[in-house]
Amino acid sequence: MHAETKDEMRDKILDAALKRFTHFGAAKTTMNEIADDLHCSKASLYYYFPDKKAMHFAVLEKIGEAYFQEMEKEAAATTSAAKALLNIIGIRKAFISKFSRLELFKVLQDSASMFHEGMKRAKLREIELHTDIIRKGVASGEFKVKHPEQTAEILVQALMGLRYSVPDCTLNDSDLDEEMFGAVIEQQKLLLEIFIKAMKA
Structure with missing residues (x-):
């Protein structure tokens, strides 16, 4: 056995x-x-x-790895950089909808160092992913961007910021409900379309 x-x-x-x-x-x-x-x-x-909080964080790390692998696969498979960026919004929507009960947004507000460091690493990885996509777009002639890394950082920061600016809620609120989350995704799509148009100009 x-x-x-x-x-x-x-x-x-x-x-x-x-x-x-x-x-x-x-x-x-x-x-x-x-x-x-x-x-x-x-x-x-x-x-x-050591406790349930550590287990919760380990669960988030596990699904987070699957999330990034799916985004990276999409980025590698899609020939259009603009389409890859837009498809990643869809991956994010599906991921958060599927795992909404994991209290992802509460974790963002948790001051525990393990959560803070984990979210910092995730953010950096997302910036790196977007940088790679933008560089790919520049190399193919699809985008005209002088500073891909800075552009990617601003884009990711702006997309994340919409979590708190679109819904009529405070930082102390719990996770987004379906309607509020839908509003965030729609705003993220609009913002990304503005970025894509600017990068093509």
Whole structure:
């Protein structure tokens, strides 16, 4: 019989947590419930994660990696840089809609260093992805941009900023509801179209 490795057990815990978080919400899920789903003790969970917050962050890292891989695949496969940028908006919409119960926007407000550093890394990776797409557009003659990295940074910052400026809510509010999220996505599309038009000029 196959003996599970430490990494395999950790992945099983994360899969169970993701299933619970996605269905019931991260805040409403307890460590006991995850342990029950896995038919193990709560102490077993604490062997891998010091607390639920650390587990929540590990779940977000796991799905975040899948999110970036999907965006990077799209960027590599699409010949038009403008189309790749627009398609990434669709990937973002599908991702946040699918994982809305993971309380992604609450994490953005969390002051814990692990969340802060994780979001910083994610932001830098998204800027790098957009920089690569813009450079690809410049190389093909689709875009006329002198500073791709600076342009990508401004674009990503502006797209992220719409999370807080479009909805009629404060930073203390919980996750976006479907209507508010739809409004953010529509504004992101409009903003991106402005950027694309400027980069082609």
